[in-house]
Amino acid sequence: MLSTLLAASMAAALATPPATPPAWHDGLDWHGVHVSVSADPQGAFTVAWPYGQRVIGKQPLAVGTASPLFNGLFAMAQDDLKQDSVTAIRDGAFDHGQPIPCHCFETGLKWPYVWTRDLSYSIDLGLWRFDADRSRNGLAFKLSDVRVPTAPQGKYVMQDTGSGGSWPISTDRVVWFLGAQHLLGDKPFAADVYNALGDTLAQDRQYAFDAAFGLYRGETSFMDWREQSYPAWTFDEVTFIGQSYALSTNVLHYQALQMAAAMARQHGDAGAAAGYADQAKALKAAINTHFWRADRGMYMSFLGGDGTPNDTYDLLGIALAITSGVAEGDRASQTLANYPTWPAGSPVMWPERNDQPIYHNRAIWPFVSAYALRAAREVNQPARIAHEIQSVMRGAALYGSNMENYELLTQGQHVDEGKLSGPVVNSPRQLWSVAAYFAVVTEGVFGLNEDGSVQPKLPTSLVPMLFGDQLSISLTLPDRTITLQLPSQRQGNLLVADRVSTKGTTTTVQLKAITVKDAPLRIDAPLYGPEAPPAPGLHGRLGQWLVEAQGKVQLYVNGKRAQTIDGTGMLPATGSLSCVRATRIDDHGIESLPSPATCAGELPPVTGTWPRTWTAPTSGDYRVSLNYVNDHGPINTGITAAVKMLAIRCDGTAEQRVPIVMPHSVRAQRSTWGEFSARAGSRCTFDLQDGFNMSYLSHFAHYTGGVGGADGPLNQADVRGLVIAPLGASTTKGNAP
Numbered sequence: 001m002l003s004t005l006l007a008a009s010m011a012a013a014l015a016t017p018p019a020t021p022p023a024w025h026d027g028l029d030w031h032g033v034h035v036s037v038s039a040d041p042q043g044a045f046t047v048a049w050p051y052g053q054r055v056i057g058k059q060p061l062a063v064g065t066a067s068p069l070f071n072g073l074f075a076m077a078q079d080d081l082k083q084d085s086v087t088a089i090r091d092g093a094f095d096h097g098q099p100i101p102c103h104c105f106e107t108g109l110k111w112p113y114v115w116t117r118d119l120s121y122s123i124d125l126g127l128w129r130f131d132a133d134r135s136r137n138g139l140a141f142k143l144s145d146v147r148v149p150t151a152p153q154g155k156y157v158m159q160d161t162g163s164g165g166s167w168p169i170s171t172d173r174v175v176w177f178l179g180a181q182h183l184l185g186d187k188p189f190a191a192d193v194y195n196a197l198g199d200t201l202a203q204d205r206q207y208a209f210d211a212a213f214g215l216y217r218g219e220t221s222f223m224d225w226r227e228q229s230y231p232a233w234t235f236d237e238v239t240f241i242g243q244s245y246a247l248s249t250n251v252l253h254y255q256a257l258q259m260a261a262a263m264a265r266q267h268g269d270a271g272a273a274a275g276y277a278d279q280a281k282a283l284k285a286a287i288n289t290h291f292w293r294a295d296r297g298m299y300m301s302f303l304g305g306d307g308t309p310n311d312t313y314d315l316l317g318i319a320l321a322i323t324s325g326v327a328e329g330d331r332a333s334q335t336l337a338n339y340p341t342w343p344a345g346s347p348v349m350w351p352e353r354n355d356q357p358i359y360h361n362r363a364i365w366p367f368v369s370a371y372a373l374r375a376a377r378e379v380n381q382p383a384r385i386a387h388e389i390q391s392v393m394r395g396a397a398l399y400g401s402n403m404e405n406y407e408l409l410t411q412g413q414h415v416d417e418g419k420l421s422g423p424v425v426n427s428p429r430q431l432w433s434v435a436a437y438f439a440v441v442t443e444g445v446f447g448l449n450e451d452g453s454v455q456p457k458l459p460t461s462l463v464p465m466l467f468g469d470q471l472s473i474s475l476t477l478p479d480r481t482i483t484l485q486l487p488s489q490r491q492g493n494l495l496v497a498d499r500v501s502t503k504g505t506t507t508t509v510q511l512k513a514i515t516v517k518d519a520p521l522r523i524d525a526p527l528y529g530p531e532a533p534p535a536p537g538l539h540g541r542l543g544q545w546l547v548e549a550q551g552k553v554q555l556y557v558n559g560k561r562a563q564t565i566d567g568t569g570m571l572p573a574t575g576s577l578s579c580v581r582a583t584r585i586d587d588h589g590i591e592s593l594p595s596p597a598t599c600a601g602e603l604p605p606v607t608g609t610w611p612r613t614w615t616a617p618t619s620g621d622y623r624v625s626l627n628y629v630n631d632h633g634p635i636n637t638g639i640t641a642a643v644k645m646l647a648i649r650c651d652g653t654a655e656q657r658v659p660i661v662m663p664h665s666v667r668a669q670r671s672t673w674g675e676f677s678a679r680a681g682s683r684c685t686f687d688l689q690d691g692f693n694m695s696y697l698s699h700f701a702h703y704t705g706g707v708g709g710a711d712g713p714l715n716q717a718d719v720r721g722l723v724i725a726p727l728g729a730s731t732t733k734g735n736a737p
Contacts, residue, residue, distance in 0.1 A: 001434055003053060005344065006492055010096050010580075011308045013627075015639070016524040018629070019685070020436075022122070023069055024067060024069055024070075024390070024393075024464075024465040025066070025068070025069065025465065025468065026038060026069055026395075027069055027356065028328070028394060028397055029056075029554040030394060030398060030411065030528045031410060032048060032594050033049060034049070034050070034397065035048070035397045035398055036045065036048050036049075037068045037069045037071075037072035037073070037397070038068060038072075038150050038174055039068050039071065039072060040454065040694070042058055043058035043059075043062070043465065044056060044057050044075075044076075045071070045072035045075050045076070045395065046056050046071060046072075046122060047067070047073075047076060047400050048442070049397075049399075049400065050102045052288040052400065052736035053400070054076070054401070055078045055301070055398040056072065056076050056555065057079070058073045058075075058201070058477070059075045059079065059720075060075075060078070060080040061074070061078060061130075061177075061476055061477060061478070061544065061702070062074070062439060062475075062476045062478070063073070063473070063474065063475050063617075064473055064474040064475075064476075065443075065464060065466045065467070065468075065470070065473040066465070066467055066468025066469065067463075067465050067466060067468070069393070069397060069465075070393065070441075070445075070465065070466060072674050073280075073393055073396050073397060073437060074437065074441050076396060076400070076401070077396070077401070077402060077434050077438055077441075077582065080401060080402050080428075080429035080434045080670070081105075081127070081130065081429075081431075081434050081438075082250065082448060082451060083109075083369065083429055084105050084106050084107075084108065084429055084431050084434065085105060085134060085278050086103075086105070086106045086112070087101065087102070087103055087104070087235065087466060088100060088101050088102060089102045089104065089112055089422070090112050090113065090611060091113035091256050091732050092635075092705065093703060093704060093705025093707070094702045094703055094704060095218065095702050095704060096317075096704050097690065099523045100702070102109070102114065102139060102262060103134060103137050104119075104135075104137040104138035104143055105119065105122070105127070105131075105134050105135070105431050106431070107119070107271050107430065107431050108404060108427035108428065108429055108430035108431055108433075109427050109428045109429055109430075110404075110425065110426075110428075111427055111430070112197070114138045114141050114157065115160050115259065116157065116160050116173055116176055116321050116365050116433055117160070117172060117175050117221060117222055118172075118432055118619070119135075119138045119139065119142070119431065120139070120177075120178050120179035120180075120431040121137070121178070121179070121180075121222075121367055121432050121433070121435070122178050122179070122182075122367070122435040123135045123138075123180075123182060123183075123414070123435075124178045124179050124180030124182065125367065125370050125371075125432065125435035125436060125438065125695025126435055126438045126439050126443070126457060127435050128179070128182040128183055128440055129438075129442070129477070129478075130438065130478070132183055132186075133635050134392075134458065135179065135182075135183060135555065136183050136186060138181070138193070139176060139179055139180055139189075140189070141156070142157060142176060142659060142699075143155055143157060143159050143176075143192060143196055143699075144158055144255075144697040144698050144699035144700070145407065145697070146158055146643075146696055146697060146698065147696065147697065147701060147713065148696045148713050149257045150690070151690070151692055151696050152203075152692065154199030154202075154203075155176075155192060155195045155196045155199050156196065156199050156200050156203065156454045156697060157173045157174065157176040157196055158173060158694065158697055158699055158700075159170075159171070159172075159173040160173075160637055161637045161638055161694075161703070161705065162219075162224055162244065162636075162637060162638075163219055163224055163226055163238050163241060163635070163636065163663070164238035164239075164241070164635060164638075164641050164663025164664045165630070165632065165637075165638040165639060165640045165641030165642075165663050165664045165693070165694075165708075166637075166638060166639045166693070166694045167218075167638075167641065167643075167693065168204070168207050168208045168217065168218060168641070168643060168659075169218065169219060169238055169240065169241055169641055169661065169663050170218055170219045170224060171204060171208045171216060171217065171218030171219070171249055171415065172218065172219070172220075172221035172222070172246075172248065172249045172252055172413065173200065174200065174201070174204065174249075174252045174255075174256040175221060175252050176200075177193070177196075177197060177255070177256045177259050178252065178255060178256075179331070180193045181259055182450065184514065190298075190331045191299070192204070193263070194263050195592065197256065197259065197260045197263060198260065198272075199219045199250040200256075200351040201253075201256060201257065201260055201276075201473055201533055203223035203521075203692065204216060204253065205279075206218055206659065207643060207659045207661075207691065207692065208659075210582065212675070213245065213286060213290060213307070214282055214283060214285070214286030214289075214290075215245040215250050215283070215286050215287070215290060215303075215423075216245065216249060216283075217242060217243060217244065217245055217672075218241075218242065218244075218245075218246060218517070219241050219242075219244075219246060219249065220247070220248050220301060220302055220314060220317065221246065221248035221249050221252060221316060221317070222248070222316055222348075222360075222368075223248050223314060223316075223349060223360045224347065224367075225359055225633075225636075226238060226241060226358050227356060227565060228349075228353065228359055228360040228361045229312070229314070229346075229349050229360055229361070229595070230302075231384065231532050231593040231594060231595070231596075232235040232355060232356070232531075232532065232593075233532075233595075233596050235270070235635070236635055236666050236667075237596075237635075237665070237669060238635060238663050238664075239661070239663060239669065239670060239671060239672055240304070240305070240343045240596075241563050242301050242641075242661050242663055242672050243304070243305030243672045244303060244304055245290070245302060245303045245305070245674065246301065246302045246317070247287070247291050247299050247300065247301055247302065247312065247314070247317035247321065247350055248301075248316050248317035248319070249318075250283065250286075250291075250322055251287065251317065251320040251321050251324050252320065252371045253283060254280055254283045254284055254304065254324060254326055254533045255274050255320075255324050256276075257277075257279050257280035257283065258273075258280045260444050261273045261274075261275040261276035261277040261280060262480075264276060270325065273447045274713050276323055284325075284326050286319070287299075287326050288326065288327075288331070289302065289383075290303060290307070290682055291313075291321075296311070296313070296336065296338060297334040297337075297338040297341060298318065298334070298338050298400050299317065299318055299321050299327065299331075299335050300312065300314070301313050301314040301317055301349065302541045302592065304326075304559060304581065305673070306559030306580070307387070307557055307560075308556050308581060309530065309557035309561075310594065310631070310649040311351075311590060311591035311592075312349065312351065312593060313339060313349070313350050313594075314349045314350075314367050314373055315339060315346055315347065315348050315369075315371070316348065316368045316371055317350070317581075318335050318339055318372075318375070318648070319335060319336070319368070319371035319374065319375040320335060320366065320371065321335065321660060322375040322378050322379060323371070323374050323375055323378055324415070325572035331377050332375075333379045333500075333519065334379070334415060335684065336372070336375055336376060336379055336381060336384060336519070337351070337381065337384075337519030337520075337522065337647055338522060339488045339522065340522045340524075340525030341384075341387060341521050341522060341523060341524065341530050342408055342409060343381070343523075344391060344394070344406065344408060344409065344410065344411035344412065345364040345369055345370075345388070345391030345392075345394075345395075345406070345408070346364065346372055346387070346391065347362065347363065347364060347408045347716075348364070349361065350361055350525065351409070351525070351526065351528055351529030351590055352527050352528050352529070353528065353529070354435040354528040355455060355531060356418065356420070356509070357417075357420045357421060357422040357424050358407050358415060358417075358421065358422025358423050358424065359405070359418065359422050359423050359424045360410075362407060362408045362409070362420075362422075363405045363406065363407060363408055363422070363423055363430075363628040364391060364395065364406045364407075364408055364411060365404070365405045365406075365433075365555065366392045366395055366396075366402065366406075366430075366432070366433040366436035366437070367432035367433055367435060367436045367444045368407075369388045369392050369436060370382065370388070370392065370435070370436035370439040370440065370444075371493045373385060373388035373389060373392075373439065373444050374386050374439070374441065374443060376388060377443070377444070377447075378482060379455045380460070380516045380518075381518055381519050382457075382459035382460070382493045382494045382516065382518050383459070383461075383518050383519065383520060383521050384519070385459050386461050386462055386519065387521055388444070389440050389444045389462065391411075391498065392436050392440050393437075393440065394411060395411055395433075395496070396437055398411065398413070398432075398636070399413050399428070399485060401428035401429050402425055402429055402433035402434045402437055402623055402682070403427070403428060403431060403433060404423070404426050404427045404428075404430035404433060405424070405426055405430075407423065409421065409526045409527075413426050416424060416708075417731045418629070422562070424691065431554050441475065442475070442477075445458060445473075445484075445541050446475045446482050446484065447497070447509075448482065450697075450728075454482055454497065454500060454507055454509055455496075455497060456484060456495060456496060456497055456509060456511060457494055457495075457496055458484070458494070458495040458496075458511070458512060459493060459494060459495075460493055460494065460495060463486070463490065463495070467486055467567075469676070470486075470723065471486050472486065473483060475598075479505065480505045480506070480507060481506045482504060482507050482509070483504075483507070483508045483509065485508065485509065485511060485513055486511060487510070487511050487512050487513055488640075489513060490513045490668060491513055491514055492513035492515040492516075493514075493516060493518055494513070494515070494516050495511040495512070495513055495514075496511065496512060496514055497509050497510070497511065497512075498510045498511060498512035519522075521623070526560070526586075526588045526590060529586070529590045529592055530584040530586040530590060530591070530592040531584070531592060531722060532583065532584065532592045532593045532594060532595050533549060533550050533551070533582045533583070533584050533592070533593055533595050534550055534582075534596075535581075535582070535595045535596040535597065536548060536549045536553070536580050536581070536582045536595065536598050537549070537598065538578070538580055538598045538599075538600050540573060540600070541570075543572075544571060544572055544573050544574050545570065545571040545572070545580075546567050546568065546569075546570060547565060547568065547569045547570065547571055547580060548565065548567070549565060549569075549582050550566070550567075551566065551584070552564065552565070552566040552567075552585075553566075553578055553582035553583060553584055553590060553595075554583045554585055555571075555581070555582055555586070556580070556583070556594065557571060557578055557579070557580050558577065558578065558579055558656060562580075573600075574601070574622075574728045575601070575726070575728070576601050576726045576727055576728035577599060577600075577601040577602065577623060577726060577727055577728070578599065578600050578601050579598070579599040580597065580598050580599075581594040581595050581596070581597050581598075582594070583595070589716065590667045600724070601721070601725055601726065602723055602724070603617075603723075603724045603725060603726070605627060605720075605721030605722060605723050606721065606722040606723075606724065607720070607721050607722070610686070610688050611685045611686055611688075612684050612686045613683060613684065613686070614683075614684050614686070614722070614724060615681065615682070615683050615684070616650065616678035616679060616680055616681065617680065617726075618683050618726060619678070619679045619680045620678070620679050620680060620726060620727065621625055621675055621676070621677050621724055622675065622676055622724050622725060622727060622729040623642045623673050623674070623676070623724070623725045623727055624646065624648070624658060624664065624673060624674055624675070624686075624722065624723065624724050624725075625660070625670050625671045625672065625673040625674075625706060625721060625723050626660060626670070626671040626688075626720075626721065627668060627669070627670060627671075627720045627721035627722075627723060628662045628665070628668070628669070628670075628671055628715065628718060628719045629643070629665055629667070629668050629669075629715045629718040629720070629722060630642050630662045630663060630664050630665050630716075630717040630718070630719075631664070631665065631666075632664060632706075632707050632708065632714060632716070632717075633661075633664045633706045633708075634706075634737065635664055635665075635666065637705070637706070638664055638705075638706045638707075638708065639693065639694040639695045639700055639703060639706070639708045639709065640664070640693060640694075640695050640706070640707055640708040640714045640715065641661055641662065641663045641664065641693055641694075642661070642662040642663075642691075642693065642715055642716055642717035643659070643660075643661055643662075643692055643693045643715060644659070644660045644661075644662070644688050644689060644690065644691045644715075645657055645658070645659055645660070645688075645689045645690070645691050646658045646659075646660050646686060646687070646689075647686070647687040647688075647689055647724050648676045648684055648685070648686055648687075649685045649687075650677075650678045650679070650682045650683070650684040650685075651679070651682040651683050651684075652682060653677065653678070653679070653681060653682070656676040656677070657692065658675070658676060659674065660672060660673075660674065660691075661717075662687070662717040668720060670723065671717075674725065686722055688689050688719065690715065691715065692715070693708075693713075693715045694708075695709065695713040695714050695715060697701050697706030698716065726731075
């Protein structure tokens with residue numbers, strides 16, 4: 001059983017760095033704490049640390065290495081997975097917390113439900129190999145048809161409850177297909193996958209795709225605690241997030257489009273296949289155009305809705321860009337090599353925030369480390385491969401379970417720092433952390449690919465731990481055994497396959513040592529970035545705008561980098577929309593996240609009943625948004641973001657349609673925006689039509705944590721004005737430096 005986890009007493013010990021390197025044979029030492037792992041003749045293991053121990057019985061799968069530590073942690077991962085394998089799930093926000101039958105995986109000890117992204121990443125990391133039925137059942141649980149007869153019907157992947165009332169503020173539900181791609185051997189399930197691909201991608205194209213940028217809008221995948229990774233002021237205003245573009249979410253859409261093209265070809269639909277392939281190709285090009293930041297040699301985590309670049313990066317997005325093939329060649333190698341790491345492991349985001357508690361901020365998440373491991377194998381970086389393997393192993397060993405996350409500097413499961421203490425939430429046997437250990441074993445050490453081929457890329461630095469005095473190590477899976485044999489000559493930094501032979505169910509790999517050009521771990525990066533400044537003031541003066549800021553700041557105007565000012569500065573008044581943000585740059589050259597925008601040049605709001613009419617004063621492009629209130633749920637959860645389609649008919653032009661999202665709000669605020677064109681003097685009519693939100697899905701009839709669920713679908717907001725602003729001829733899309 002899982003015994004008492006390390007607590008406050010360990011936090012004090014963690015303040016002292018280890019006197020000697022950790023021993024990785026039958027235990028390890030870390031910050032004054034010793035963990036030992038022992039095996040008995042019957043195949044059971046005991047993991048012991050100063051504050052408790054866990055005994056793990058013999059498991060059906062085994063690794064035969066020289067390290068009881070490595071072997072025992074693989075047994076522990078199996079035992080964790082066994083405990084996560086359930087026949088019913090529950091969550092307080094569904095069916096009033098009553099059990100819901102489901103022969104599937106629950107997410108963890110503290111998260112006894114099925115969440116789209118958690119399950120999908122877990123399956124993609126390898127759980128599909130070990131229990132295909134539970135994997136499929138869990139994915140099927142996250143599919144739904146539509147309960148609103150007047151809405152477009154279909155089969156859709158669910159975006160879980162989340163920021164501002166869920167989709168399309170968060171749009172990473174397409175991660176579902178990352179897991180589903182491994183389970184298409186079941187024909188009825190494959191048919192559902194194909195239908196869900198078509199319907200979900202079409203819906204995202206309609207409501208979340210920006211044709212001008214060629215990117216999908218929405219929050220970063222997995223990092224959905226807004227003020228941790230986005231500007232702090234988004235804690236009560238998430239429209240900025242819904243308007244922005246995230247690297248990880250766009251890469252997931254790229255992968256889903258590729259999968260749709262492949263499945264369409266299999267179904268004999270050449271036209272659909274070509275369409276999906278063209279969309280994927282264009283999206284890949286747009287990601288590389290807009291997210292690549294040459295001065296950092298990394299892909300940025302997200303962009304503002306007007307293209308404002310952000311000096312912030314996340315490991316999952318970068319790893320997915322590499323493994324998906326979006327990042328190629330030198331960019332793929334650079335973006336991983338330039339991403340900083342610390343002795344305990346790699347943070348999920350960088351730079352960290354000194355005003356936020358530990359959770360996504362200043363934290364290691366094993367499942368992200370597993371994706372970084374996968375990316376490091378892709379670009380042949382032995383130091384990174386070894387670093388991520390040891391980080392996942394160390395975390396599991398220190399706490400006798402595959403924990404959800406760890407503090408970055410100490411790898412503590414909780415560090416007491418007052419209001420900044422954390423990780424704020426941390427669950428044992430977290431499913432994607434369990435999957436991470438499986439990935440460390442199957443992929444990281446034994447080189448097992450999805451297609452069953454074996455392609456080890458094993459750093460020679462791990463040979464003493466894994467092989468000891470042995471000449472071979474083995475992995476026993478349900479359907480096969482893989483044996484790796486050491487070469488006699490081991491000069492080099494990477495062991496790869498020399499010869500692969502298969503006899504019956506046994507695959508034997510004779511390794512050879514090679515030397516690859518490795519990238520050293522980046523360990524010199526500053527930990528924190530500067531705090532964002534307040535919104536600048538903007539005042540008209542003699543045909544110019546006087547900008548007032550607190551101290552020295554970098555200005556961005558309509559997404560473009562402008563001048564640096566110290567206190568005050570002047571900008572030309574263009575007669576069109578000018579939205580100004582400010583950032584700070586610290587002594588390390590790290591730029592803060594942006595301030596809120598201050599905008600000038602908007603026309604007086606158009607009020608009245610729908611449809612509303614307006615006459616264009618000049619010919620050109622315009623931005624349109626709504627003043628609104630949506631008090632149907634809290635900022636951080638729910639399913640009732642109001643999603644509408646604004647139909648615009650101007651004299652002499654075809655109808656233009658702009659999706660509008662009005663997330664949950666705590667005050668009157670501005671919706672997401674769109675753009676339309678009009679000629680001078682033309683009369684334009686604006687009709688706000690029904691869209692689609694997650695409350696329309698049949699599955700959410702089980703939602704009892706707020707409105708829009710068991711009490712019926714809800715897709716409404718209190719609209720108080722239509723706001724139109726002229727866009728100058730110089731307005732362009734995209735601004736990655």
